[in-house]
Each structure stands twice: as C-alpha cells, then as structure tokens.
Amino acid sequence: MSDLALQPTQASEDVHAAGHDDHGSHDDHGLVHATSTGLSNNKLGMWLFLGSECLLFGGLISTYMLYRGRHSANLGPDQIYDIPFTSVSSFVLLMSSLTMVLAVTSAQRRDERRMNLWLTITALLGATFVGGQVYEFTSFYHEGLGFTTSLFGSSFYTLTGFHGVHVTVGIIMLMALVGINKRGRIPGDRAEVVELVGLYWHFVDIIWILIFTLVYLIPS
Amino acid sequence: MTIIERPSLTPVVAGSGVSVGVKPSQAYGSLRRPVSSTGWRSWVFTVDHKKLGIMYGAVAMFFFLVGGVEALLIRAQLAGPNGTVLSAGLYNEMFTMHATTMVFLFVMPMAAGFANYLVPLQIGARDVAFPRMNAFGFWCFLFGGIFLNTSWVLGGAADGGWFMYQPNANALFSPSHGIDFWGLGLQITGIASLTGALNLIVTILNMRAPGMKLMKMPIFTWMILVVQFLLVFAIPVITVALFLLMFQRAFGATFFDVGAGADPLLWQHLFWIFGHPEVYILVLPSFGIVSEVLPVFSRKPLFGYRFVVFSGAAIGFTGWGVWAHHMFASGLGPVSVAVFSMSTMLIAIPTGVKIVNWTLTLWGGKLWFTTAMMFAIGLIVEFTIGGLSGVTHAVAPSDTQQTDTYYIVAHFHYVIFGGAVLGIFSGFYYWWPKIFGKRLSEKIGKWNFWVTIIGMNLTFGPMHIIGLQGQPRRMMNWTEARAGEGFFNLGFWNRVSSSGAFILACGVGLFLINVIVTTRKAEKAPLDPWDARSLEWMTSSPPKEHNFDSIPVVHSLDEFFHRKYEENHETGELTKVATAEEVLADLEAHADAHIHMPSPSYWPIVLALALPIMGYGIIFSRILIVVGGLLVLLSMFAWTLEPSVADDTDYDPPGDPRADDGGPTKELATHV
Numbered sequence: 040m041s042d043l044a045l046q047p048t049q050a051s052e053d054v055h056a057a058g059h060d061d062h063g064s065h066d067d068h069g070l071v072h073a074t075s076t077g078l079s080n081n082k083l084g085m086w087l088f089l090g091s092e093c094l095l096f097g098g099l100i101s102t103y104m105l106y107r108g109r110h111s112a113n114l115g116p117d118q119i120y121d122i123p124f125t126s127v128s129s130f131v132l133l134m135s136s137l138t139m140v141l142a143v144t145s146a147q148r149r150d151e152r153r154m155n156l157w158l159t160i161t162a163l164l165g166a167t168f169v170g171g172q173v174y175e176f177t178s179f180y181h182e183g184l185g186f187t188t189s190l191f192g193s194s195f196y197t198l199t200g201f202h203g204v205h206v207t208v209g210i211i212m213l214m215a216l217v218g219i220n221k222r223g224r225i226p227g228d229r230a231e232v233v234e235l236v237g238l239y240w241h242f243v244d245i246i247w248i249l250i251f252t253l254v255y256l257i258p259s
Numbered sequence: 260m261t262i263i264e265r266p267s268l269t270p271v272v273a274g275s276g277v278s279v280g281v282k283p284s285q286a287y288g289s290l291r292r293p294v295s296s297t298g299w300r301s302w303v304f305t306v307d308h309k310k311l312g313i314m315y316g317a318v319a320m321f322f323f324l325v326g327g328v329e330a331l332l333i334r335a336q337l338a339g340p341n342g343t344v345l346s347a348g349l350y351n352e353m354f355t356m357h358a359t360t361m362v363f364l365f366v367m368p369m370a371a372g373f374a375n376y377l378v379p380l381q382i383g384a385r386d387v388a389f390p391r392m393n394a395f396g397f398w399c400f401l402f403g404g405i406f407l408n409t410s411w412v413l414g415g416a417a418d419g420g421w422f423m424y425q426p427n428a429n430a431l432f433s434p435s436h437g438i439d440f441w442g443l444g445l446q447i448t449g450i451a452s453l454t455g456a457l458n459l460i461v462t463i464l465n466m467r468a469p470g471m472k473l474m475k476m477p478i479f480t481w482m483i484l485v486v487q488f489l490l491v492f493a494i495p496v497i498t499v500a501l502f503l504l505m506f507q508r509a510f511g512a513t514f515f516d517v518g519a520g521a522d523p524l525l526w527q528h529l530f531w532i533f534g535h536p537e538v539y540i541l542v543l544p545s546f547g548i549v550s551e552v553l554p555v556f557s558r559k560p561l562f563g564y565r566f567v568v569f570s571g572a573a574i575g576f577t578g579w580g581v582w583a584h585h586m587f588a589s590g591l592g593p594v595s596v597a598v599f600s601m602s603t604m605l606i607a608i609p610t611g612v613k614i615v616n617w618t619l620t621l622w623g624g625k626l627w628f629t630t631a632m633m634f635a636i637g638l639i640v641e642f643t644i645g646g647l648s649g650v651t652h653a654v655a656p657s658d659t660q661q662t663d664t665y666y667i668v669a670h671f672h673y674v675i676f677g678g679a680v681l682g683i684f685s686g687f688y689y690w691w692p693k694i695f696g697k698r699l700s701e702k703i704g705k706w707n708f709w710v711t712i713i714g715m716n717l718t719f720g721p722m723h724i725i726g727l728q729g730q731p732r733r734m735m736n737w738t739e740a741r742a743g744e745g746f747f748n749l750g751f752w753n754r755v756s757s758s759g760a761f762i763l764a765c766g767v768g769l770f771l772i773n774v775i776v777t778t779r780k781a782e783k784a785p786l787d788p789w790d791a792r793s794l795e796w797m798t799s800s801p802p803k804e805h806n807f808d809s810i811p812v813v814h815s816l817d818e819f820f821h822r823k824y825e826e827n828h829e830t831g832e833l834t835k836v837a838t839a840e841e842v843l844a845d846l847e848a849h850a851d852a853h854i855h856m857p858s859p860s861y862w863p864i865v866l867a868l869a870l871p872i873m874g875y876g877i878i879f880s881r882i883l884i885v886v887g888g889l890l891v892l893l894s895m896f897a898w899t900l901e902p903s904v905a906d907d908t909d910y911d912p913p914g915d916p917r918a919d920d921g922g923p924t925k926e927l928a929t930h931v
Contacts, residue, residue, distance in 0.1 A: 074465035074466065075466065076465055080465050080466075084458075097496075098495065098499030099499055102514070105525060109520045186506075193506065194514070197512070215896070
C-alpha cells in the first residue's frame with residue numbers, strides 16, 4: 040500500500056465539521072477554522088450575494104433607462120425632480136457609510152459602547168434617507184405622478200422603491216444588531232458580523248450613487 | 260469509537276474576552292430543538308446535506324412524473340387529426356406547465372439534489388457551508404413547486420408558454436390567476452436556487468480537503484461550481500422580470516403594454532438573459548456526471564481534464580453572450596443578429612471540446628458497459644444531435660425559418676432530454692450504491708436504457724421533420740386535409756411521435772420498477788462496486804452522518820484511484836495495492852476523536868412556508884401578506900439567535916451525551 044497516500048490525516052483532537060457556521064461562525068471552543076481561500080464562509084457568501092444583487096439592480100436600472108423618456112409632457116424627470124433636496128438626502132446616506140465604517144472599527148477594537156452608538160447613528164441616517172424618499176414619493180404623487188401614470192413613473196418608483204426597501208432592510212439589520220448585541224447574544228466573531236452588515240450597507244450606498252447619477256443628474 | 264459530540268455548557272469565550280453564554284433553548288420558549296435522529300422529524304427538520312439531497316431527488320422525480328403526464332396529454336392530443344383530448348385553453352396550460360415543471364421543478368432541483376449529496380463528499384467535507392440555508396433552499400423549492408401547481412385547482416394554470424412572452428401574458432389575454440401563480444412560484448423556487456448556489460460556491464471554494472487544489476477537484480464538482488456561478492448571476496435577472504410582470508398584472512403598471520408605449524422586447528431580453536444561461540444550468544451538471552462516469556467505466560483517467568474544466572468555464576462565460584439568438588425573429592436589426600449569430604457559433608466550440616474529450620476517454624479504454632455507462636454514451640450521441648441542430652439555429656436566416664416550429668421543439672428536447680436527463684439517469688445508476696447501499700438491477704437497467712433511447716428518438720426525432728414542414732409549436736391540433744403527402748405527411752410523423760412518447764414513458768416506468776425491485780432486494784452493494792476514482796467512494800455506503808471519520812489528505816486528481824493503484828512508471832502498468840475496504844479502514848483508524856455536526860432546526864421550513872403564504876396573499880388577500888411577513892420576521896430572528904449546534908439541554912433528558920437513555924440518539928455514529 041502506498042505510504043504517501045496513507046499518511047495519517049489530520050490527527051487533531053477536535054475537528055469541527057467544517058461548515059456549521061451558519062450564522063457568524065459560531066464557535067464553541069474559540070478555535071479558528073482555516074478555509075481553503077482564507078476568507079470566512081460568511082464573508083465569501085456575502086460577497087457573492089452582493090454580486091448577485093448587482094444584476095438585480097442592473098435589470099431595474101436598464102428598465103428605467105429604457106422608459107425614462109416615456110411620460111406625458113409635464114410629468115417627466117426634468118419637471119419633477121427636486122435635485123437639491125435629493126442631493127441632501129443622498130449626502131445623508133453617504134455619510135451613513137462613514138458612520139458604518141466607524142462602527143466596524145469600534146467593533147474590531149472591541150469598543151462596544153462606540154460600536155452600538157455608531158450603529159444607531161448609521162440606522163438613523165438611513166432612516167432619514169428613507170424618510171426623505173417617502174416625502175419625495177408623496178410630493179411626486181401630489182404633483183400627479185402615480186405608479187401607473189406613465190412608464191417613466193412605473194419604472195422610477197420600481198427602481199427607487201427597490202433601493203428604498205434595501206435601505207430599510209439594512210436599517211432593520213442595524214437595529215437588530217444593536218438589540219441582540221445589548222443582550223450579549225451575537226454568536227461567534229462579533230466584529231465580523233458587524234462587518235458583514237457593513238458590506239451590505241456600503242453596497243446599498245454605492246448603488247444609490249449609481250441611481251442618483253443615472254436617474255437624477257443626467258438630464259433626459 | 261468516534262463520538263459525535265454535543266458541545267458542553269461551557270460558556271463561549273468570544274473574541275472580546277467577555278464570556279457570552281449562548282443558551283439556545285431560550286430562543287424557543289417551551290419548544291425543544293428537534294434533535295431526534297429517527298422518524299419524520301429527522302427528515303423535516305434536518306440540515307444534513309445527504310438527507311436534503313435525497314429529498315431534492317425524490318421531489319424532483321415526483322415532478323418529473325407530473326411533467327411527464329402533462330407531456331403525454333399533449334402528445335395524446337396530437338396523436339390524431341382534430342384532437343379532442345384537451346380543450347384549447349387546457350392545451351395552453353398543459354404545454355406551459357409541462358415546460359415549467361420540467362425545467363424548474365425537475366432538472367434544476369434534480370441537479371441540485373446530486374450537487375447537495377455529492378459535492379461535500381467529493382471535496383472531503385462533512386457538510387455544506389450553510390446547512391440551515393441548505394434546508395431552507397429545499398423547502399422553498401418544494402413549497403414553490405406545490406404553490407405553482409395549486410393553480411390547477413384555483414382558477415387554472417399559467418397558459419402563456421414557458422417564456423411567457425409579453426404582451427400575450429397580460430391580464431387582458433390571460434385573465435386567470437395562472438400567470439400570477441407562475442410568476443410568484445418561480446420567485447420562490449428562484450430563492451431556492453439562489454441560496455443553494457451561494458451555499459455550494461462557498462462550500463466548494465472554502466471547504467475542500469487539505470491538498471485539494473482547484474485543479475485536483477473532481478470534474479462533477481467543477482461543473483457544479485460553474486453552474487452555481489451562472490445561477491448567482493442569472494436568477495436576479497429573472498427576478499426583475501418576474502417583479503415587473505407581477506407589478507403589471509397585480510398593480511396596474513404598464514411595463515409591457517404596447518398601448519401605453521412600452522416595449523415588449525424588454526421582457527424578451529430580461530427573460531433570455533436569464534434563459535440562455537439557464538440552458539447551461541440545466542445541462543452542465545449532467546456533463547459533470549458523465550465526465551465522472553466515462554473514465555470509471557473506461558478504466559482510464561478523463562482525457563484532458565483541464566480542457567474539460569476550462570471548456571466548462573468557457574461555456575459559462577460565453578453563455579452570457581448568446582441570449583438574443585432566441586430573438587432573431589423579433590427584428591433586432593442586422594448588427595445584433597450578426598453578433599449573436601457569431602457568438603452562438605462560438606459557444607459550440609467549448610461544447611465540441613467536451614464531446615471530443617469524452618470520446619477520447621472512451622478511446623482505447625477497457626469499456627465496461629454498465630447501465631450508467633450506456634446512459635453516458637447515450638448522452639454523447641443524443642446531445643451531439645441536439646447540438647448540431649442548435650448550430651443550424653445559429654445561422655440567423657435558417658433560424659428565422661425555424662422559429663416557433665416543431666424543429667425548435669425537437670432541438671431543445673434532444674439537448675435537454677438527450678443531454679440533461681440521460682446524464683441524470685447515468686448518475687442514478689452510478690451513484691445509487693453510494694447513496695442507498697444497493698446496486699440498481701443491471702438487467703432492468705439495460706431495458707430501461709434501450710426503451711428510453713428508442714422512445715426518445717421516436718418522440719423527438721420526427722419533430723425535426725414536422726417542424727421543417729412548418730407545423731408550429733403549440734398548435735393544438737392538425738387536420739388530415741393539410742397534413743401533406745408521402746414521406747413528409749405530418750399526420751404520420753405526429754402519430755410516430757405520440758407513440759414514441761408512450762414508449763418513453765414505459766422507459767421511465769422501468770426505472771421506477773427498478774427502484775422498487777432494488778429497494779426490496781436484500782443484497783448490499785460492495786463498498787466500491789465500480790472501482791471508482793473520487794473521494795465520495797472513500798467512505799461507507801451510504802455514508803455516515805459525518806461523511807468521513809477523518810478528512811482525507813488529497814495528493815492527486817482521482818485520489819481514491821491513486822490510493823488503490825500504483826503505476827509502474829516504466830511499463831505504465833497498474834498494480835492494485837489496496838482494496839477500497841483497506842483504504843476506508845485506514846481512514847477509520849485515524850478517526851477524529853470529536854466531530855461536531857450542525858444540528859437540526861425548525862426555522863428553515865417555517866421561513867420557507869411563509870413565502871407561499873405571502874404568494875397567496877398577493878393573489879387573493881392582502882391580510883395573508885401581513886401574516887406571511889410576520890412569519891418571515893419571526894423565523895429570521897429565531898434563526899439568527901439559534902446556535903448552529905444544539906445544546907445539551909435540548910436533549911431529553913439533558914446531560915451526558917454518551918448516556919444510553921433510549922431517548923433521541925446522541926451517539927450518532929459509532930466506529931464500526
């Protein structure tokens with residue numbers, strides 16, 4: 040029998056079934072598991088998910104770009120957008136990326152108080168953005184642009200609505216993170232869990248930069 | 260003795276140094292974690308990739324029969340002139356649901372079943388990266404499939420054809436709820452595919468056994484990896500399309516309404532940007548299967564392993580650049596048509612490379628014609644026929660003539676049945692002893708193969724002739740007066756095709772008989788019945804819950820083969836140096852002392868159940884959306900707060916996991 044092929048394999052005393060870190064590599068004995076790529080399963084999974092999300096927004100943005108010019112004479116992008124207002128709410132959302140970074144750094148420094156603080160501020164900034172979007176939708180609606188008024192309206196509300204839902208889901212994740220953390224129940228590597236939510240949050244912000252540029256800034 | 264150990268109550272020391280005791284039972288209130296390893300609970304709440312793989316396979320097989328009955332009804336309608344088996348409306352529903360069922364509820368989940376079961380075993384892992392997400396994916400698929408099919412009794416199934424072209428699928432032309440069910444059902448099964456894909460990619464990239472470089476991975480795992488990448492990027496595109504469709508049908512948007520100035524071509528683009536990669540999603544897993552089967556039964560390594568890997572990846576990439584060949588007849592303009600014509604011809608090259616590699620694997624091999632091998636060779640032949648008629652579609656002028664005729668139907672059935680389905684059957688016969696510990700009868704298997712092959716060629720072969728004669732696909736009946744004369748008489752070939760369909764059904768029936776006969780048979784299969792080459796055969800059959808007693812260290816491609824055989828470098832002769840039993844005994848001798856496996860959970864199935872509830876809500880009553888939404892929120896939080904490994908207190912009675920208390924088995928595996 041070939042010796043080479045039959046060397047004792049992994050004689051370690053305590054081998055976890057690689058792969059039960061379903062949620063934030065839950066780890067009973069504080070052991071770190073090496074993965075083949077060096078990236079943790081959760082982080083790799085999150086990156087792939089965000090890659091998939093790119094195509095989702097790609098489809099929605101394409102739909103909007105196709106239909107942005109199809110509206111009645113007085114209810115098009117040029118008449119209806121309030122660029123200064125949306126610029127401010129965009130700025131608020133972008134700032135939330137900064138506070139998210141601060142939350143991740145605090146989590147890595149194990150400064151729990153600051154981490155909770157920055158997470159809360161990020162969620163509040165996100166909520167301000169969503170509030171701005173609700174205000175914007177309401178005022179557009181009062182100006183006469185409903186969801187079914189024109190193809191422009193349908194595709195605009197669909198695209199920005201999908202983004203708004205993503206921000207809202209992000210806010211729920213941030214608040215849940217603070218809540219669960221206060222009860223000391225984030226399993227596994229806490230800094231990584233915060234970082235994962237951060238990845239998602241930054242992604243949503245980057246998508247907004249695209250949407251803001253393509254939808255609001257480029258004149259039709 | 261190997262003990263599958265449950266963690267003790269020792270507080271977890273988190274990275275911060277603050278001790279955080281995770282007490283899972285708190286997450287349930289009075290509910291206990293479903294830890295039993297026997298009975299129906301052990302299946303419904305399982306997170307074991309092997310059980311989930313078997314369930315994927317069983318449910319997909321069920322939907323195969325459903326789709327098959329739908330196909331038989333279509334062929335019965337067309338068996339004679341002026342068919343009266345189905346009404347026109349029912350006929351539309353039948354061909355729509357036949358295709359939808361076969362694509363989304365049979366071939367995709369069947370491939371997911373194979374991947375779920377085999378990938379962790381092939382890469383030397385003990386489970387997938389996210390076991391609960393895996394369970395969630397399966398339940399999404401099952402509930403999505405059931406949801407889709409409840410449309411039959413809730414006002415009629417979808418009737419717009421499987422690609423649901425717009426504006427034909429608008430509420431104006433299809434007023435029943437069928438298409439709403441279709442859209443929402445595919446969203447739910449889409450979630451299954453997406454979560455499954457994320458899970459398998461992470462598993463394959465991150466959880467390979469020590470020494471298993473990417474280029475030492477079994478070829479099936481490679482093809483599955485390519486397919487999962489296709490899924491990750493294709494599913495969101497159809498998600499967008501289905502959302503637009505839903506907004507149009509349920510909320511009055513006009514995305515595809517020509518009257519409102521919309522472009523129905525948007526639907527076609529979105530659908531086929533998903534739809535063409537989908538073709539490769541269907542067929543690449545089977546390419547992986549036969550690439551495993553052919554070397555084993557030719558007693559040779561796979562010819563040009565690297566070429567097969569890279570041509571698979573090339574198909575994956577090029578598959579994104581050919582979608583508009585489904586739309587040549589829609590008036591895209593000469594430049595687009597020329598570009599997509601070229602790219603379609605190009606994609607035939609990597610596919611051809613594979614065919615050549617398989618053929619050269621057979622060349623000079625000591626062929627062993629088992630049923631698995633015969634199905635694999637059947638795939639090479641039948642898929643090549645489908646591939647060649649595919650190249651005729653790449654030529655745009657010829658395609659314009661063939662669009663929406665039976666010639667297209669002939670082509671994609673040769674590709675999907677001759678490619679994907681024959682590969683799946685080959686996989687059944689090859690891996691059955693691994694999965695169930697018993698070999699399927701070879702005698703019935705041969706009958707299964709020949710009846711299936713004759714049936715499929717009789718069914719789909721004549722469709723080439725029918726199609727070139729101009730019979731449109733989806734035509735609900737033909738008349739004797741317009742059937743034509745002589746050899747090209749449509750009536751004759753339609754009859755041949757219909758009788759072929761029933762022969763094909765007999766072929767599938769023989770497989771089911773084989774399964775029943777084999778299950779009743781007491782005889783166990785040997786550990787390594789085929790003299791196989793890859794890691795999944797390096798464990799007991801069926802494998803233990805934790806797959807491997809110790810994780811093998813991989814030194815070469817075809818690791819298992821190299822542990823059994825030594826090559827004389829001068830003569831090139833192989834000498835057997837170890838039996839499979841010896842290899843396994845060696846792994847068991849070095850068994851890991853403690854193996855932690857993820858524990859079962861309620862939440863995947865609860866979360867998945869919430870989705871069809873929301874689906875019914877969108878169609879019938881907004882209250883159900885709220886109910887479903889709350890259930891989603893509840894199960895997501897419960898899932899998050901639940902540790903992946905059960906706590907001792909979850910057992911009844913709690914305490915020493917080694918105690919033999921007759922309750923739920925805590926010693927999940929003992930060293931034999």
